[in-house]
Amino acid sequence: MIKSVSGTQDILAENSFKWRAIENRIHDLMRLYNYKEVRTPIFEYTELFTRSIGEQTDIVSKEMYTFEDSGDRSLTLRPENTASVARMTIENNILRANPQTKFYYIGPMFRRERPQKGRYRQFHQFGIEAIGPKSAELDVETIMIAIRFFESFALKNITLKINSIGSKDTRDRYKEALKDFVRPQLDLYCEDCNKRFATNPLRILDCKKDAEKNKNAPHIIDFLEDSAKIYFDRIKELLIYNEINFEIDHSLVRGLDYYTDIVYEISSSDLGSQSALCGGGRYDYLFEEIGGQHTAAVGFACGLERLLLILEEIKYNFLQNSIDLFIASFDDDSRKYVSKLADKFRLNNVSVETDFLKKKVGKQLEYANKIEAKYVLVIGETEIKTGKANLKRMSDGFLQEIDLISAILPIL
Ligand code: AMP
Numbered sequence: 001m002i003k004s005v006s007g008t009q010d011i012l013a014e015n016s017f018k019w020r021a022i023e024n025r026i027h028d029l030m031r032l033y034n035y036k037e038v039r040t041p042i043f044e045y046t047e048l049f050t051r052s053i054g055e056q057t058d059i060v061s062k063e064m065y066t067f068e069d070s071g072d073r074s075l076t077l078r079p080e081n082t083a084s085v086a087r088m089t090i091e092n093n094i095l096r097a098n099p100q101t102k103f104y105y106i107g108p109m110f111r112r113e114r115p116q117k118g119r120y121r122q123f124h125q126f127g128i129e130a131i132g133p134k135s136a137e138l139d140v141e142t143i144m145i146a147i148r149f150f151e152s153f154a155l156k157n158i159t160l161k162i163n164s165i166g167s168k169d170t171r172d173r174y175k176e177a178l179k180d181f182v183r184p185q186l187d188l189y190c191e192d193c194n195k196r197f198a199t200n201p202l203r204i205l206d207c208k209k210d211a212e213k214n215k216n217a218p219h220i221i222d223f224l225e226d227s228a229k230i231y232f233d234r235i236k237e238l239l240i241y242n243e244i245n246f247e248i249d250h251s252l253v254r255g256l257d258y259y260t261d262i263v264y265e266i267s268s269s270d271l272g273s274q275s276a277l278c279g280g281g282r283y284d285y286l287f288e289e290i291g292g293q294h295t296a297a298v299g300f301a302c303g304l305e306r307l308l309l310i311l312e313e314i315k316y317n318f319l320q321n322s323i324d325l326f327i328a329s330f331d332d333d334s335r336k337y338v339s340k341l342a343d344k345f346r347l348n349n350v351s352v353e354t355d356f357l358k359k360k361v362g363k364q365l366e367y368a369n370k371i372e373a374k375y376v377l378v379i380g381e382t383e384i385k386t387g388k389a390n391l392k393r394m395s396d397g398f399l400q401e402i403d404l405i406s407a408i409l410p411i412l
Helices: 013-033 046-053 058-063 082-091 136-151 168-188 191-199 201-206 226-241 304-313 332-347 361-370 381-386
Strands: 043-045 066-068 074-077 101-110 122-132 158-164 260-268 276-282 296-303 325-329 352-354 375-379 388-393 399-403
Touching: 013 101, 013 122, 013 136, 013 304, 043 046, 043 082, 046 058, 046 074, 046 082, 082 101, 082 122, 082 296, 122 136, 122 304, 136 158, 136 226, 136 260, 136 276, 136 296, 158 226, 168 191, 168 201, 191 201, 226 260, 260 296, 276 304, 296 304, 325 332, 325 361, 332 352, 332 375, 332 381, 361 375, 375 381, 381 388
Parallel strands: 325 352, 325 375
Antiparallel strands: 043 074, 066 074, 101 122, 122 296, 158 260, 260 276, 276 296, 375 388, 388 399
16 A cells, blocks of 8 residues: 655545635635736756755755756755745746736645644645835735735634844844854753754744743844834834734744845744744845845745644634535436536536435435535426426525526525
């Protein structure tokens, strides 16, 4: 028996409608904000990720699925989509025609992490990228989209944390200050942090094991240049004006090299240890890192498996699972009639299921109940002769006679 790869999941038929419901919600929401969907390849040249995400990050140093193809080029399954969207934007010269460009994507990402609840090796992200302007209003728009997205599922217990990591220069100065703080007690820090100290000291702030020791660490916002400080103040002002609750988290630096200025994370206390639902920020260095011109950009990525975990926990009612109409039949004559009748209903946009197992009518109705059909019709000799039948509303048994020739479901 060949099994699925550890950390991957099948989306079974009883769950796929939930995915579609989430995806539909995303498409609807994105229309409201004028973001356009893009779909980039699942694999890219490895350099795209090493140059953008950064060699010293966990993703690049240990989590990428990288392989050589027969042309001896090193390819990598995308661990995230921001770099690909930036590459696509440069390659297709998109900003020239549209200096205010807004994209979104939904799709699988691949990281070789240790699988556990909420953490997979193939997982799905919904993300947005707003490219062109450097604008605090745009940064706040991206945050508001994420918040509105989660609110639209009535999620409670979500927290928005923000921080500013300023420019590269700020970060270089801060890294030294952080190292000066950690150095005297470095041997008390965990093994990973000892490695990070040399390679990626900012990540020391992410460490759960050493959180207590980091309590008195210097804050990066105290190292911001004046312009970055003003910019961050403007973002806070806009969030307050838009009545979006937030906390400032001095340990929030995000793992990736390409971020600048605002970084943010939305988490849910309903999620246990993998509590991050969404991470984002401004990434004005990314485009030049991969060979483009300096380009301002901001965006986020949300993990859809984690959203689904919460929705299942709160027993979110997806509704879309049910079908509109089940049509029961008695014999070959009525089955023949129903094959045409069902088709007529479907042409009128009504979803219909029928019986193919030749079960007794009573059993067919039990099945209609099981698949949560909203309405039921039973077609026999009389109904065929008169062209009329009683439509039964399953929620309360209400009956209404309808005309089978027009095959329209009345609004009851
Ligand atoms: P990141 O690209 O690391 O900023 O992640 C953005 C979001 O994607 C996180 O907040 C998670 O919700 C989700 N995510 C990241 N890695 C995984 C993973 N291995 N499995 C499931 N979801 C993930």
